[in-house]
Structure formats: structure tokens, C-alpha cells
Amino acid sequence: MLELLQGSPGLLAGLVFAFGLLVGSFLNVVILRLPPKLEYGWRRDAREHLELPLDAEPEPPGIVVRPSGCPNCGHRLAPWENIPLLSFALLRGRCRGCGQPISWQYPAVELLTGLLFLACALRFGATPQCLAALAFTGTLVALAGIDVRTQLLPDAITLPLLWLGLLLAATGVGFVDPVAAIAGAVAGYLSLWLVYQGFRLITGKEGMGFGDFKLLAALGAWCGGWAILPIVLMSSFIGAIVGGALMALQGQDRDVHIPFGPYLATAGWVQLLWGESLLQWYRNLSGLG
Known part of the structure; x- marks a missing residue:
């Protein structure tokens, strides 16, 4: 089967895209159900403690x-109402x-998950790295969706993503060596923690949550320590554009919190798939290559 997929890029792409649609359907459930479940547990724990x-x-x-159902009625x-994309169109x-x-x-x-999975298949082919990239991608989609809806990045997702990145690096299946993965995790957490502390010291406000630190630590474990700066710069650039557009179009107050997790997730995903290519492109553009 592996040889068939390796020799048939079109078949691999089609299967992975279809698989991505199914995973995306499941991720919708995670995005909608996990935060209320966690908040319920937090409230119970707090009341028991007090x-x-x-x-x-x-x-x-x-x-x-x-089973899945309508949140309204x-x-x-x-089963036919649960088919990704098609059911929405039929209904x-x-x-x-x-x-x-x-x-x-x-x-x-x-659709987003299907397209991102397709990109992973085209980038890595039928390899163990492709499977790892699919797990990475699905996790980031879930985190981004939850952060957009609730401004939460649950430890229940960020920490397993971090440990999986370190584990894959240790077993040789990951995208960086173990030393780079550990350095990336440490650098990712500390870099945003220092920014957070500096921002709070200057303004007296909290510019981001601790979930962002853990997410960047996880991205560092997958992409390596050298990737932290490009990820931060890329996510900040994307966030500035999207945040500025939202304030211009919707008239949002500058003090309104805009979740940073989706921008970190986007930058981390791009870095994992094309980080080295982007670095080489920059070197050639600047004459350093």
C-alpha cells in the first residue's frame, strides 16, 4: 500500500484531502464541546476546593x-447529514x-482542514513526516478555532502537542534533532514570557495569555530553536494586518483583546512546511545566499 501511494501522488492527495475533511468534521466537535467541558470541570474543582x-x-x-445534533432544537x-461539505450543501x-x-x-x-492536509501530502509525500505533519496540522486547527471562539488555548491540547514534538524529535521521526527541539521549546516559552512581563511592566496590562507561551513552546519543539524568531515575526505581521483590518471595518476598540493563537498557529504551520525555503528565499533576496 505504501509503495502504491508513493508511486501515485494523485491518489495520495485525494485520500489525504478526503481524510482531512473527515478530521475537520471531528475538529468542529472538539472546538465546540471541549471548552464548556473544561470550564465545567474548573468550576467544580474550584467549588470543591472552597x-x-x-x-x-x-x-x-x-x-x-x-451524537452530533442541532444546538438549537x-x-x-x-448519517447522511454528517458528510463533510456535502451535507451542508444538501441541507x-x-x-x-x-x-x-x-x-x-x-x-x-x-474545507480548511482538507486543504491543509492536502498541502502536507504534497510537501512530504507518503512518509512518516507526513503523518506527523497531519497530526500537527489538525491540532493547530483545533487550537485556533477554540482561541477564536473563547480566547482560550487549553493545556489539554497545547501540552500534548509540545510533548509529541519532543518525542518525535527523540525518535528521529520529527523535523529537528532533540537538542534543537528542546532549545525551541525553552526559547518559545521564555521569549513570549519576557514580552508579556515587559508589556505588563510598561502598560500595567496583560497583552497575552499563558496559553500563547505554551503554544509557542510547542511550535519550537516541532520546528527548532532557530525558528522561533521567524514564527514570532510572521505571526506578529499577520496579527497586525488582521487586527488593523478588524478595527477599521468593525470599529473595535484598541483595548479589545484579539486572540494571538491563530496567528501563532498559522506562522508555525508555514514554518514547518516551508521554513527552510523561505529562509533561502530571503537569503537570495538580500544577497546573503
Whole structure:
């Protein structure tokens, strides 16, 4: 099977794209269900620690236990209503039970994940590195989606991503050697931590959350210590453009917090796939190559 995929790039691309659509459908569930589940656990832990009576609020559904359904009317989705992209088109973007519009997040995340998986397949081919890149990509999509919706980067996702990067580096399947992975994790965390402390000292405000530190540490474990500066510069550039556009179009206050996780995730993904090519392009452009 591996030889067939290695000799048939088109087949590999098609299978990986279809797999990406399925993974994107699952990531929608993670993005929507994980934050309420975590917040419910945090509230219970806090009340137990303070020796307060527990609330009678129902526990939010788990990620894989409860079947998918309409958040408005509770309509349980039939199998054909769970087909990525196609179901949204067949239903014309509306729930079959109540007729309410279905959020565009669902097809957007499915299509985005499929396209990003396709890019990984075209970049790495049928190799162990491609599988690693797919795991990296899916995790970043989930983190970006959660951060956009809730301004949270859960430890339940960032820390496994960090440890997986270190593990892959140690086993030789990763994209950098173990020393570079460890250096990247340390440099990633400390760099944003220092920026955070400096910003708070000067302005008295918190410019970012600790989840951003952990995410950049994870990106460093995957991409290496030398990649931290390009990732920070690229994410800051993207964030400045998108943030400026949002303030101009929506009239947002400058004090409104804009999640930084999606920009870090975008920059880290680009760095993993094309970091060396971008560095060589810059060297050639500047005459240093």
C-alpha cells in the first residue's frame, strides 16, 4: 500500500484531502464541546476546593460520547447529514429539524482542514513526516478555532502537542534533532514570557495569555530553536494586518483583546512546511545566499 501511494501522488492527495475533511468534521466537535467541558470541570474543582456546594448544572456532553445534533432544537443528525461539505450543501445550510441556519464554521473548518492536509501530502509525500505533519496540522486547527471562539488555548491540547514534538524529535521521526527541539521549546516559552512581563511592566496590562507561551513552546519543539524568531515575526505581521483590518471595518476598540493563537498557529504551520525555503528565499533576496 505504501509503495502504491508513493508511486501515485494523485491518489495520495485525494485520500489525504478526503481524510482531512473527515478530521475537520471531528475538529468542529472538539472546538465546540471541549471548552464548556473544561470550564465545567474548573468550576467544580474550584467549588470543591472552597468547600462550597456543587451546582446542579448538567455536565456538558463529551467529545465522542454524545451524537452530533442541532444546538438549537436538539435534532439528532442522520448519517447522511454528517458528510463533510456535502451535507451542508444538501441541507442548504439549514437544520432539517427546525430550519435554523447552520453555522458556516462547520464547512469552513472541514474545507480548511482538507486543504491543509492536502498541502502536507504534497510537501512530504507518503512518509512518516507526513503523518506527523497531519497530526500537527489538525491540532493547530483545533487550537485556533477554540482561541477564536473563547480566547482560550487549553493545556489539554497545547501540552500534548509540545510533548509529541519532543518525542518525535527523540525518535528521529520529527523535523529537528532533540537538542534543537528542546532549545525551541525553552526559547518559545521564555521569549513570549519576557514580552508579556515587559508589556505588563510598561502598560500595567496583560497583552497575552499563558496559553500563547505554551503554544509557542510547542511550535519550537516541532520546528527548532532557530525558528522561533521567524514564527514570532510572521505571526506578529499577520496579527497586525488582521487586527488593523478588524478595527477599521468593525470599529473595535484598541483595548479589545484579539486572540494571538491563530496567528501563532498559522506562522508555525508555514514554518514547518516551508521554513527552510523561505529562509533561502530571503537569503537570495538580500544577497546573503
